[in-house]
Amino acid sequence: MLLSIFFISVSLFVYQVVLTRLYSAVLSYHYVFLTTSFAILGLGIGSIIAYMIRKKGRKPIVKLGKRKVAVNQEDMKGQLNKGSIILAASYIIVFSLNYLLPFVNNMLIYIVLGTIPFLIGGYVYSILFTEFSGISGKLYFADLVGSGVGSVAVIFLLNNAGMFRTVLILSIIALLPALILPVSAKKIKAIGYVLPLILVVGLILPVQYINSIEKNFNGILNNSKKTYGKLIKAGLSPEIVFSEWNAFSRTDVIKIPQKPEDMILTIDGAANAPMYEFDGDVESLKKFEADSGFLPFTIGRNDKTLLIGPGGGRDVLYALARGSKEISAVEINTSSIDAVKAFGEYNGNIYNRPEVKVYGEDGRSFVQRSRDKYDLIFLSLVMTNTSQGMAYALSENYIYTVEAMKDYLNHLSDNGKIAFLAHDEDDLSKIVATAMQALNEKGIPLKDTPDYIALYSQLIQQQHGGVAMHDPVIIIKNKPFTEDESKGLLETAKKNKIAPLYAPLVQEQGPLQQIKEAKISLKDYVNGFKSNVTPATDNRPYFYNFGKGVPATLILILMVVAIGSIIMFTPFAIKSGNFKPTMYFSLLGIGFMMIETPLIQKFILYLGHPTLAFTFVLAALLVGSGIGGYLSNSRLFNRVIGAFYLPSAMVAVISIILLLFLGFIFEGTSGLNLTGRIIVASILVMLQGFFMGMPFPRGLKLIGESKKNVIVPVMWGVNGVTSVIGSVLSVILSMTIGFTGALIAGAVIYLIVSFFKSL
Incomplete structure (x- = not known):
C-alpha cells in the first residue's frame, strides 16, 4: 500500500513539472x-469531493465502467x-488534448x-488518509518521499x-x-496489464516519429502569440x-x-535569438x-571575452570579428x-572553434x-521567457542584480568593460540604475558614476510619431572613460548610424547629466x-517586473484562491470543533x-542552475519532511514543552539560523x-524539512484520536488550497x-502553529 502511494506521488510531482513545461511552450x-x-x-477540490460524498451518507467511490465499489479497509487495495x-x-x-487542440485564447480551458x-x-x-489516519505518519512519509524522488526523476x-x-x-x-496490488475484477486486471503494454510500445516508436510528435505541437504551430504563429501571420x-524539450525549456x-x-533559435516559442549563416571566414563578419x-x-x-547567454551564436x-583569442x-x-x-x-x-569554449550553466554562477x-563581459538580450517550476521569477534575473x-x-x-544589449528603454534605464548603485557601493561617488557609463541605441521611427529605441547598448567600465575613448566610440557609432544617448565628456545629456551635476539623486532618477x-538585488531579483507594485497576475491568483477558500471552508470551520483544525492545516x-520557495531561490546561485536548485533542494526538503513525518509519532519528537509543540518551533529556529549563517x-x-x-545543500535543507514534516501527520493523528476522521478529506483540501496561497504570497x-x-514570515507562521496543543 505504501509503495503504491509512493508511485502515485512520484507520478503527480512529475506531472506538475511536465504541465509547467507544456504550458510554457503555449x-x-x-x-x-x-x-x-x-x-x-x-488536489484540494478532489479532497472536498470525497468529503461531500461521505457527508451524504455514502462512502467515497471510484467508478470504472458500470462497476461501483464502496471504499473501506478491506477493498482499499482494489480502489x-x-x-x-x-x-x-x-x-x-x-497531453493528447494539448497536442491535438489548436491554441485557445482562454485560460479557463487550460486550467480545467x-x-x-x-x-x-x-x-x-x-480517502487513504481518512481510512488510515492512525498511520498518517507512514502515509505522509510515502507521499513526500515519492514527491522528492519525482522532483529528481522529472529532470532526468x-x-x-x-x-x-x-x-x-x-x-x-x-x-x-495496478500491477503490484491484487484485484479480483477481470476487467480491471486486464486494463491494468494491457495499458502498460500499449505505453511501452509508444516508448519504442522510431525516433523520427517521436520527434515529429514533439515538433508538430498545435499549441505552438497555431498560436499567433508565439514566434512561429507570428511568422505565419x-x-x-x-x-x-x-x-528539443528538456527540463528548462522547449527549444526550436x-x-x-x-x-x-x-535562422531563428527560439525558447518556449517566444524568446528569440538569431543563428547566422557563416562560412568560417572571419573577414566576412564585417x-x-x-x-x-x-x-x-x-x-x-x-x-579575453566572456559571453553570457550567447543564444544562437551571434555574440561569438x-x-x-574583433579578434578575441579566448572566448x-x-x-x-x-x-x-x-x-x-x-x-x-x-x-x-x-562552438567547435579553438578560440571558443562553451559552458552549459548559469552565467552569474560561472562568474x-x-x-x-x-x-569584456557581454550580455546580449538575455531573457528566456520561461517559467521554472514553482517560481514566478525568470532565472535570468540573478544576472541583472546589483550584486x-x-x-x-x-x-x-x-580598463575592462561590461556591456549589455537591451530590448528597450525600460531595460536600459533599469540597467543604468543598477550600474550606478553597484559603482556607488564600490566606493565611487554617485555624481562620478556617469563617467563610467556610455549609452547608445539605434532609433526607429514609429507610426504614431516620435522615435523608439531599438537594441540599446550600455557600456560600463571599471575606470572612467577618457575623452579619447568617448570620442572614438562616438565616431564609430555615428559612422554606423547609431545614436549616442550619453557619451561621457563629449556628449552628456539626460538624467545621467543631472546625476553628474548632482541635481538629482538615484531615488529621483528611479522615480522619474x-x-x-528600481535596481534588482539578489534578495529581490525581479528585474523584468517593470510594473510599479505587485503584478496583477499574482493579485488575481491570491484573491481568487482566498475568496474561494472562504466560501468553501467558512461554513465548515464555524461548526462546533472544526475551527481549530481548519486554522491549523491552513497555516x-x-x-x-513560504519557506520552500525562498529556500529554492537561496540555493540557485550556490548550485549554479535554477533547475539544479529546484531538483535537489526540493527533493531534500520533501524527503526530509517525509522522514520527519514517519517519526512524528515517536516520543522523542511528539512533544509539547510548555506552550510549544517542539517540531514547529524548531522550524522557526532553524529558519533564522539558516538566514544568519547561510552566506558564510x-x-x-x-x-x-x-x-x-x-x-551540503541537501544536508542543510533536509534538517529543515525533517521538522517541517512532523506537524501535518501529527494533526491527522489528533483528528483520528478525537473521532473526527470524517473531516480528514476537508483538512487535505484546506492544506492543498492554502498551499497555493502560500506559494503566491511568498x-x-x-x-x-x-x-x-518571506522566509521570516514562514518561520513566524510555524511558530504560531507550535501553540496548537490540541485540535
Missing part, C-alpha cells in the same frame, strides 16, 4: 504560473488499483484540463527522454499500483527544423525560406559592424548549445566561481520613469510554501565541486520585502 510565463497554480487546486488506472489515463488525455489529474490524486489521497526524464516519452513513462509509473513560410530552430541568411551590439567590441582590448561572431560562452539552456552544434555546417561550427579576468554587477566589475581586467526601474499549507556556509564551501555542493512578499522577509 502560454506566456506569467500565465503559466497562473494556470498551474489554479490547476494544483485540484487504489482503479485510481491508478484512471490517473494514468488522465495524464495521456491531458490541467486540473484533472490533480483532482483524481487529491480524491485518492483523502525531460533532459534525456523528451516530452513525449516522459508522459508515457509518467503514466507507466502511475500504473504500477506575416505571410512567411516558417519550418521548424530542430526541436525555425528556418524561413524567404530569409536564408539566418557586415556586423553596423549592429549596435557590436559597438562594445570596438573599444579597448578584447583578447562579434567576438571573432568563453556561458549558456544556461543546454538545448541552445545542442541546436547551434546541430547546425555546425550552417553556422561555421562556431562567481571563475578566477579569470576578462577584457551581479559588482561580480562582473570584479572580474574585469585593467513611468516604469519600475501549515501557507507556512510550508556558501562562501566556505564554494570551492567544492558540484557533487560536494549538492551534498512571491508577493519577496517582491516587496525580499526572499529573506
Whole structure:
C-alpha cells in the first residue's frame, strides 16, 4: 500500500513539472504560473469531493465502467488499483488534448484540463488518509518521499527522454499500483496489464516519429502569440527544423525560406535569438559592424571575452570579428548549445572553434566561481521567457542584480568593460540604475558614476510619431572613460548610424547629466520613469517586473484562491470543533510554501542552475519532511514543552539560523565541486524539512484520536488550497520585502502553529 502511494506521488510531482513545461511552450510565463497554480487546486477540490460524498451518507467511490465499489479497509487495495488506472489515463488525455487542440485564447480551458489529474490524486489521497489516519505518519512519509524522488526523476526524464516519452513513462509509473496490488475484477486486471503494454510500445516508436510528435505541437504551430504563429501571420513560410524539450525549456530552430541568411533559435516559442549563416571566414563578419551590439567590441582590448547567454551564436561572431583569442560562452539552456552544434555546417561550427569554449550553466554562477579576468563581459538580450517550476521569477534575473554587477566589475581586467544589449528603454534605464548603485557601493561617488557609463541605441521611427529605441547598448567600465575613448566610440557609432544617448565628456545629456551635476539623486532618477526601474538585488531579483507594485497576475491568483477558500471552508470551520483544525492545516499549507520557495531561490546561485536548485533542494526538503513525518509519532519528537509543540518551533529556529549563517556556509564551501555542493545543500535543507514534516501527520493523528476522521478529506483540501496561497504570497512578499522577509514570515507562521496543543 505504501509503495503504491509512493508511485502515485512520484507520478503527480512529475506531472506538475511536465504541465509547467507544456504550458510554457503555449502560454506566456506569467500565465503559466497562473494556470498551474489554479490547476494544483485540484488536489484540494478532489479532497472536498470525497468529503461531500461521505457527508451524504455514502462512502467515497471510484467508478470504472458500470462497476461501483464502496471504499473501506478491506477493498482499499482494489480502489487504489482503479485510481491508478484512471490517473494514468488522465495524464495521456491531458497531453493528447494539448497536442491535438489548436491554441485557445482562454485560460479557463487550460486550467480545467490541467486540473484533472490533480483532482483524481487529491480524491485518492483523502480517502487513504481518512481510512488510515492512525498511520498518517507512514502515509505522509510515502507521499513526500515519492514527491522528492519525482522532483529528481522529472529532470532526468525531460533532459534525456523528451516530452513525449516522459508522459508515457509518467503514466507507466502511475500504473504500477495496478500491477503490484491484487484485484479480483477481470476487467480491471486486464486494463491494468494491457495499458502498460500499449505505453511501452509508444516508448519504442522510431525516433523520427517521436520527434515529429514533439515538433508538430498545435499549441505552438497555431498560436499567433508565439514566434512561429507570428511568422505565419506575416505571410512567411516558417519550418521548424530542430526541436528539443528538456527540463528548462522547449527549444526550436525555425528556418524561413524567404530569409536564408539566418535562422531563428527560439525558447518556449517566444524568446528569440538569431543563428547566422557563416562560412568560417572571419573577414566576412564585417557586415556586423553596423549592429549596435557590436559597438562594445570596438573599444579597448578584447583578447579575453566572456559571453553570457550567447543564444544562437551571434555574440561569438562579434567576438571573432574583433579578434578575441579566448572566448568563453556561458549558456544556461543546454538545448541552445545542442541546436547551434546541430547546425555546425550552417553556422561555421562556431562552438567547435579553438578560440571558443562553451559552458552549459548559469552565467552569474560561472562568474562567481571563475578566477579569470576578462577584457569584456557581454550580455546580449538575455531573457528566456520561461517559467521554472514553482517560481514566478525568470532565472535570468540573478544576472541583472546589483550584486551581479559588482561580480562582473570584479572580474574585469585593467580598463575592462561590461556591456549589455537591451530590448528597450525600460531595460536600459533599469540597467543604468543598477550600474550606478553597484559603482556607488564600490566606493565611487554617485555624481562620478556617469563617467563610467556610455549609452547608445539605434532609433526607429514609429507610426504614431516620435522615435523608439531599438537594441540599446550600455557600456560600463571599471575606470572612467577618457575623452579619447568617448570620442572614438562616438565616431564609430555615428559612422554606423547609431545614436549616442550619453557619451561621457563629449556628449552628456539626460538624467545621467543631472546625476553628474548632482541635481538629482538615484531615488529621483528611479522615480522619474513611468516604469519600475528600481535596481534588482539578489534578495529581490525581479528585474523584468517593470510594473510599479505587485503584478496583477499574482493579485488575481491570491484573491481568487482566498475568496474561494472562504466560501468553501467558512461554513465548515464555524461548526462546533472544526475551527481549530481548519486554522491549523491552513497555516501549515501557507507556512510550508513560504519557506520552500525562498529556500529554492537561496540555493540557485550556490548550485549554479535554477533547475539544479529546484531538483535537489526540493527533493531534500520533501524527503526530509517525509522522514520527519514517519517519526512524528515517536516520543522523542511528539512533544509539547510548555506552550510549544517542539517540531514547529524548531522550524522557526532553524529558519533564522539558516538566514544568519547561510552566506558564510556558501562562501566556505564554494570551492567544492558540484557533487560536494549538492551534498551540503541537501544536508542543510533536509534538517529543515525533517521538522517541517512532523506537524501535518501529527494533526491527522489528533483528528483520528478525537473521532473526527470524517473531516480528514476537508483538512487535505484546506492544506492543498492554502498551499497555493502560500506559494503566491511568498512571491508577493519577496517582491516587496525580499526572499529573506518571506522566509521570516514562514518561520513566524510555524511558530504560531507550535501553540496548537490540541485540535
